[in-house]
Amino acid sequence: MLLFCPFCGPRDETEFHYLGEPKARPEPAAEVTDAAWAEYLYVNANPRGEAREIWLHRTCMDVLVMTRDTATNATLSVESSRPA
């Protein structure tokens, strides 16, 4: 599988590390219900088709937000997680 890094271009999947789905971390801890925290930890959309995913390109260590098709493994778009 070929993935894309906005800095390094198309690269082999072995250079990347999957980090999970984009989620807002619920906090502060004292105000977060057990259920909301458990959802943050364990509940994922895991869609078939278009999915938003966080990846790390381990070659340049940039954290990326990818939109991929999980059925075809095609990368639809990719951007750095950091503001320009």
Add this chain to the structure above:
Amino acid sequence: MSGFRLPTGGAIDRGRPLAFTFDGAPYLGAAGDSIASALLANGVRIVGRSFKHHRPRGVWGAWTEDPNAIVDVTRGGLTTPNLRAAVESLENDLAVRSVNAWPSAADDRSAVIDSFARFMPSGFYYKTFVWPRWETFEPMVRAMAGLGRLDPRNRPPADNPHVNAHCDMLVVGAGAAGLAAANAAARAGRTVILVDDHADIGGQLAHRGGTIDGGDWRAFADGVRAAVVAAGGRVMTSTTAFGVYDGNLVCAWERRAQLPDALWRIWPKRIVAAAGAIERPLVVPDNDRPGVMSADAALVYLRRHAVLVGRRIAVATNNDSAYAAAEALAEAGAAVEIFDSRADVPATTLKVTPSVVVEAVEGRSGVTAVKAGGRTHAADVLLLSGGWTPTVHLFMQARGKLRWDERVAALVPAAAIEGLRVAGAANGAFTLDAALREGHAAGGGEGPAPNAPPGLYRVTPVWPAPDAPGRRWIDFQSDVTLKDVALAAREGYASVEHLKRYTTLGMATDQGKTSSVNGLAALAAVAGRGIEEIGTTTYRPPFTPVPMTVVGGRRRGQLMNPLKRLPLEADHRADGAQMREYGGWLRPAWYGPDDSDLAIQREAKRARETVALFDGSSLGKIEVIGPDADKLVDFHSYNRLSTLGVGKIRYGFMLSEAGTVFDDGVTLRLAPDRFLVSCSSGHADAVAMRLEVWRQDRFDPRRVVVHDATAHWATLTLSGPRARDLVAALDLGVALDDAALPHMAFATGRFAGAPLRVARVSFTGDRSYEMSVPASRARSLRERIVAALPAFGGGLMGSEALMILRAEKGYVVVGKDTDGATMPHDLGVLGPRAQRKDEYIGKRSLFLPAAEDPDRKQLVGLAVEPGEQPLPTGAHVVEDAGQGRRSLGYVTSSYRSPTLERPIALGLVAGGAARIGQTLAVYHLGAVRRARIVSPVAFDPEGGRLHGGRADA
């Protein structure tokens, strides 16, 4: 004897004879022969035995589709199993053996099995699994099953390169369509990779010939080759594109002369799949007799290898393509007679009987006669042409769909796939002019396509009725007959995927290249449905067997999962270190050639008595730098680190977001804006990654950076009562009195012109000094220490002794003394959970109901009587529960302590802290022992030795 070599013609070199043996008998072939062509030239008819029934089999095909001629080849004393004789080039001094036969293919003692064929119907293996007892049959079935014999001495070197390549267009197959596609693309300036699994280009043209653009096809092919190279592409022969993967990655296996095979990973913008088509058999009775062969294959053997496969050849066909083969064979001197199932037959000079099918084939060990039209015709070879099956494997691997094209009696691609086009015979275009037009279009060609005289291909399939008499083979290699398919369908296996698994149709090493359509037609007939409706089984890579050595490439042995190496490895080895892997690092386990237990015990004891040198270079050393460094390390760590003073050290945990202990380690504050996060050797990469990910996610990346300096520094640790004396003797210019350098503080200095850091941290419970220098200075520092050791009665210590020392102190190794559920309070570290108000990784999870469960597994010590053996690591602490036992936890670390002169152990036990003082049962492999739950700290519970040593007195 039937086949023989012609005195002239063919692409062989008669001046270079090659000697080889087959099943022990000597033969001669010629350069340019395949093993199969050489066997045919020598009149060898039986080349193997079928998998299930041990039926004698001859060569059917001339290339990768041949299901029968599977051989073990011994070359230079080393045997490679399961090579395909039709594909493998002949070499001098090869010893070739048939598989699945003993002592030889011609005289196979298991052949009697065929007499019991009615006892081995479809689903035989499934049925014997359940009735009467699989164990009874298993030894017999296993002994007879399988093909070639593995040669344990044949361990090829890991020297197969993997090559990545990019191109505008990949063209698979250099036949007419592939050549036309490559030609169009290259002349438009595109980079083209043109691959073909044969040693030369041309495909069917190479044995059928053809006229393109008014000249011999070879002139056209030479022009294509030149155009591809001129446009920056390459033509790769002896290269099999065997699989297409996500993103249209195509993997290809290249066989190279005098060089190891290579695996190509080709990333094309577009793929043209022009892999041609394969002739299929007619499903006539006894169609598996040796001497029954593909008509096209007979033409290949004639034109490429100058082998005439028989002297009296019967040809049975349902289509036009066999006529060219029949005429060529007749011209070469054979007596040829054609039996065509159609009434309307092409014009030919040969004798043709229309509207007949073969009714029987005689000759148990080789064709002697063919019965057709109610009459017996003498023949030594029967050629069958049941039509052509497009090679759509790449298209189907890429999830294409097929439709049945009645016009050519073939399953052809139904709709285009993004980035992949199928052209030529693979698309059902079975004439030269049509293949050229399709290839030209697929290559993006403008203007007229390369021109060839108009061709004609007509076929009228004859599918036998499911209850047709006689034994009619569909899959030669898996031994599946028409009756087997009919039986499976009657037993309810009507789906093609079920049929495949139940009958093993298409499951052999040829993956059904000659059998799939005949099998589908049979199933369709039984089910009363159309072939298209039945559908095909899933196509998966590889197209043809690819050696595992090629797939594995160089990633074998040490390169499979490369170990990290210490800068001082050579020095350790010179001192007799036994190196072992710990967390991905190769580290000294103990020193000395003697019994490991003795050496380890001696090293651990000496470390408590005097001083020991330990190489701690593999510990993670990750710098967090910048004005917001304190914010990042605080969030990342369970223990607050921003309150740490410069020059000081703090031990703590890193948690997962689930609140479990991810790793532990000490952090040094090098400067107000600079921390050094240390972690376990095996976790350095992961900790550096976590820090980096959270840095970008949560912090201003301009105000904090993460730098993994693990490999830059070597760390040598001296531990023991004499440690300070020894460090003092090294004369490092660092003040060592405890006021200047107390426990959990560090000092900096210079060593050999480079920075030096001396840290007082301890993983042994004894006074310890960790001296870190750049890796380039490691040897100088070690040499100075080793020279000083004897004066203090000290010695070298490996990882195993260190493990004893830390276990004596109850210090955990994360991942060994913790499991995937262990939280910091399970290890007795409660402070941050109770006190920290700010956010940190895993915080909220520490307050979930599960975190409060009183039955959580907690770290404890386990004590047994001094004379006993240590408890087995992994043994379960159990309590009685009704009729059985319930596990309360398990032993995580267990050693014999040379200092305490008794076994010690750590474990995780449910509610363990409250059980201290209890004696519990410990169960392991059927044996039950008793152990007392004690504090994890077995040695020096007051901790006085951290500050001990003679100089303190």
